[in-house]
Amino acid sequence: xxxxxxxxxxxxxxxxxxxxxxxxxxxxxxxxxxxxxxxxxxxxxxxxxxxxxxxxxxxxxxxxxxxxxxxxxxxxxxxxxxxxxxxxxxxxxxxxxxxxxxxxxxxxxxxxxxxxxxxxxxxxxxxxxxxxxxxxxxxxxxxxxxxxxxxxxxxxxxxxxxxxxxxxxxxxxxxxxxxxxxxxxxxxxxxxxxxxxxxxxxxxxxxxxxxxxxxxxxxxxxxxxxxxxxxxxxxxxxxxxxxxxxxxxxxxxxxxxxxxxxxxxxxxxxxxxxxxxxxxxxxxx
Numbered sequence: 564x565x566x567x568x569x570x571x572x573x574x575x576x577x578x579x580x581x582x583x584x585x586x587x588x589x590x591x592x593x594x595x596x597x598x599x600x601x602x603x604x605x606x607x608x609x610x611x612x613x614x615x616x617x618x619x620x621x622x623x624x625x626x627x628x629x630x631x632x633x634x635x636x637x638x639x640x641x642x643x644x645x646x647x648x649x650x651x652x653x654x655x656x657x658x659x660x661x662x663x664x665x666x667x668x669x670x671x672x673x674x675x676x677x678x679x680x681x682x683x684x685x686x687x688x689x690x691x692x693x694x695x696x697x698x699x700x701x702x703x704x705x706x707x708x709x710x711x712x713x714x715x716x717x718x719x720x721x722x723x724x725x726x727x728x729x730x731x732x733x734x735x736x737x738x739x740x741x742x743x744x745x746x747x748x749x750x751x752x753x754x755x756x757x758x759x760x761x762x763x764x765x766x767x768x769x770x771x772x773x774x775x776x777x778x779x780x781x782x783x784x785x786x787x788x789x790x791x792x793x794x795x796x797x798x799x800x801x802x803x804x805x806x807x808x809x810x811x812x813x814x815x816x817x818x819x820x821x822x823x824x825x826x827x828x829x830x831x832x833x834x835x836x837x838x839x840x841x842x843x844x845x846x847x848x
Contacts, residue, residue: 793818
């Protein structure tokens with residue numbers, strides 16, 4: 564199978580499966596999701612992603628229709644059916660299907676969705692271009708909700724301007740990107756916004772911080788400003804689909820390039836963890 568879709572126990576291609584009209588995702592975006600890479604038919608950092616998925620669902624009182632261990636087994640089994648060696652593994656749960664009403668039945672069981680397709684990781688040696696925009700999202704960014712319209716619009720604007728990602732900020736304080744976390748290196752110190760309600764707790768960022776500790780790189784989790792971003796020795800962009808990239812340009816101005824040694828050490832540690840976990844020989848296999 565080249566691309567797999569799953570909805571509420573049914574398996575097929577994305578073109579074959581249908582979703583009930585009354586699924587609350589259609590009216591309210593009422594659900595949460597998570598995603599990661601599949602390498603060598605292993606779901607990368609599966610436990611971490613399942614923990615975050617169930618935490619997001621609990622925060623919105625959404626009932627996932629199976630226990631965490633069973634869902635992990637399902638994702639692994641579904642991944643084994645898809646051709647290739649590197650995949651994008653995505654899953655979500657919606658609150659369920661019912662006639663449109665803002666008020667929901669509290670014993671409603673959620674509907675589980677899964678999508679798995681071939682994926683290629685971006686070359687970590689190629690710098691990315693960023694733009695900056697005001698963060699206009701709501702105040703529950705720590706929940707991985709399906710309500711992503713501000714991120715969609717920010718990502719589209721970046722693409723329209725020939726950039727790869729949009730850095731979001733509230734006032735002068737940098738939060739995260741449209742679909743990535745952002746951190747900086749300055750004077751040998753790793754700086755990143757703390758895990759509060761203004762950002763999503765990035766699993767790739769969490770593992771990058773763990774790599775910093777192993778390497779002896781000091782870590783400081785505190786808000787940093789746009790001026791600190793522009794003056795950073797290096798700008799690090801992390802996500803579950805691409806792990807660890809770095810920026811060479813922000814709003815058309817050159818940035819970074821002043822601590823490539825530390826950048827490379829952290830980058831190599833993150834990649835080595837992925838290769839060890841999946842048993843792959845290269846991120847490009």
